[in-house]
Amino acid sequence: MHLKRHFLLSVAALSVGVLLSACNKPASEPAAAPAAPAPAARVVTVGTDPTYAPFEFQNEKGEIVGFDIDVVRAAAQKAGLEVKFVSTPWEGAINALTQGDRDLLVSAITITDERKQSIDFTEPYFEASQLIAVSASSTATQLDDLKKSKIGVQTSTTGEEVVVKLLGKTNSNIKRFESTPLALSELAAGGVDAVVADNGVVSHYLANNPSAKFKALSDPSFAPEFYGLALKKGNTELQALLNKGLADIKADGSYQKIYDQYFAPAAK
Ligand code: ARG
Numbered sequence: 001m002h003l004k005r006h007f008l009l010s011v012a013a014l015s016v017g018v019l020l021s022a023c024n025k026p027a028s029e030p031a032a033a034p035a036a037p038a039p040a041a042r043v044v045t046v047g048t049d050p051t052y053a054p055f056e057f058q059n060e061k062g063e064i065v066g067f068d069i070d071v072v073r074a075a076a077q078k079a080g081l082e083v084k085f086v087s088t089p090w091e092g093a094i095n096a097l098t099q100g101d102r103d104l105l106v107s108a109i110t111i112t113d114e115r116k117q118s119i120d121f122t123e124p125y126f127e128a129s130q131l132i133a134v135s136a137s138s139t140a141t142q143l144d145d146l147k148k149s150k151i152g153v154q155t156s157t158t159g160e161e162v163v164v165k166l167l168g169k170t171n172s173n174i175k176r177f178e179s180t181p182l183a184l185s186e187l188a189a190g191g192v193d194a195v196v197a198d199n200g201v202v203s204h205y206l207a208n209n210p211s212a213k214f215k216a217l218s219d220p221s222f223a224p225e226f227y228g229l230a231l232k233k234g235n236t237e238l239q240a241l242l243n244k245g246l247a248d249i250k251a252d253g254s255y256q257k258i259y260d261q262y263f264a265p266a267a268k
Pocket residue numbers: 048049050051052056090107108109110111154156157158159180198
C-alpha cells in the first residue's frame with residue numbers, strides 16, 4: 001500500500017514535470033525536439049586518390065564518388081562516425097596517414113605484408129587481382145609474353161610489383177605513371193604496349209572507352225588481392241569501429257546493394 005502510493009506520487013510528479021516543460025517550449029519548436037543537442041559526431045578525415053574509377057573518382061560536379069566512397073560512408077554511419085573525403089595523391093597518401101593529416105585512407109588499397117609494417121588495415125572489404133590491358137591487336141596472351149614490351153604502371157602499386165617481378169626493378173621498359181588513367185592514355189597513344197592495374201579499374205576503362213580498342217588479359221600468376229581501409233599504426237579504436245561497421249553493412253545487405261550498383265552487369 002505504502003509502496004503503491006509512493007509510486008503514484010512519483011508518476012504525478014513526473015507528469016507535472018512533463019507538463020511544465022511542455023509549457024516552457026516556445027510555440028514554434030517542434031514537439032519532438034530533443035531537450036539537449038545530440039553530441040556532434042566525430043569527423044574522420046579520409047584520404048583518397050580519386051583517379052581510380054569505379055572505386056574512387058570525381059563526378060562532373062567534382063565530387064568524390066565511387067564504390068569505396070559508398071562503402072566507407074555506410075560503414076562509418078553504422079559506427080556513428082562522420083566522414084570527410086579529401087583528395088590525396090596516391091604517392092603521398094601513406095605519409096599523410098602516418099603524419100596524422102588523414103585518419104583513414106580508402107583507395108582500393110591492397111593489404112600487403114610490406115605495407116603492414118608501416119600502417120594498419122581493417123578487415124578486407126573487396127577481392128581483386130591484377131589485369132593487363134593491351135591493344136586489341138596484340139598477340140600477347142599472358143604476362144610472360146610482354147618481357148620485351150614497354151609496360152605502364154601506376155607508381156608504388158601492386159601492378160608495379162608484378163611488372164618489377166617480370167622485368168626487374170631497374171628495367172627501363174617499366175614506365176611509371178602518377179595515376180592509372182595516365183598510364184592508360186599512354187597505351188592509347190602507343191607510348192606503352194601494356195598497362196597492368198587492378199582488374200576492376202581495367203575492366204571499367206575498357207567498358208567505358210570502346211574506341212580505345214583495348215583488350216584485357218588475365219594471368220595465372222596473379223594472386224588474389226584484398227582491399228582494406230588503411231589506418232595509422234596503432235589506431236585500434238578506429239580500426240575496431242570500422243571493422244564493426246563493415247561487418248554490419250555486410251550482414252544487413254547494404255554492402256551487397258552498393259556492390260551491385262557498381263559491379264553487377266546492367267540488367268538488360
Ligand atoms: N590495389 C593497388 C594497390 O594497392 C592499386 C591501388 C591504386 N589506387 C588508387 N586509388 N590509385 O597497390
